[in-house]
Amino acid sequence: MNTSHAPEFRELGDHVALDMINTVEQSSAGPVDRWQSDADVAGWLALAGVGAAQGAAPGAAPAGLLESARGLRDTVRELVAQRKAQAPLALSALNRALAAGGSHLELAPVDDGSLVMSRRYPSQTAAQWLLPVAEAAADLLAHGDFGLVRKCESDACSLWFYDRTRSHKRRWCSMALCGNRHKVAAFRQREAADASAKAK
Secondary structure, eight states, X not given: OBOSOOOOOOOOSSSHHHHHHTTEEEETTEEEESOOSHXXXXXXXXXXXXXXXXXXXXXXXXXXXXXXXXXXXXXXXXHHHHHHTTOOOOOHHHHHHHTTOOOEEEEEEOTTSOEEEEEEOOOSSHHHHHHHHHHHHHHHHHHOOTTSEEEOSOTTOOOEEEOOSSSOOOOSSOIIIIIXXXXXXXXXXXXXHHHHHHHO
């Protein structure tokens, strides 16, 4: 696997658990892992807006976050593929991640006098930092419509997405990436076929 540092995170999955899976993606040189350090994982968690990473100071990520996050990502990728294939689910590793526990609901007043309720997560361990993503993955597996959970149709792409379009006909991780590549390739193929037909 290509381990060159590539911190660009794509938010194309329309679900945090799928965006986590998508932190490894195919390239012409092979798979690229966007997580190369604890700080990369913390940055991704902050971008995703989940758990202890929100508002955390730079360098605050617990040791071992990278290893734990990669393990959770592998588990969720396997479970999503199993669920999509309607195969039996191997849930023990995800259930262990969910057991990190310790989250609680908290009420806080807002300027207009109303109350807002939010979930607070502990932040001492890597497992606790990853708990919101484990919960999101569990929710996806239990309640997601897997007719709408899809892998990009490009043979060269490994990205997953939740099709939330009105028509539910989304085919590509992104029109700007694989969709456009497909259109260009189809256009070139038609041009080549036209040229070949004219030459006969």
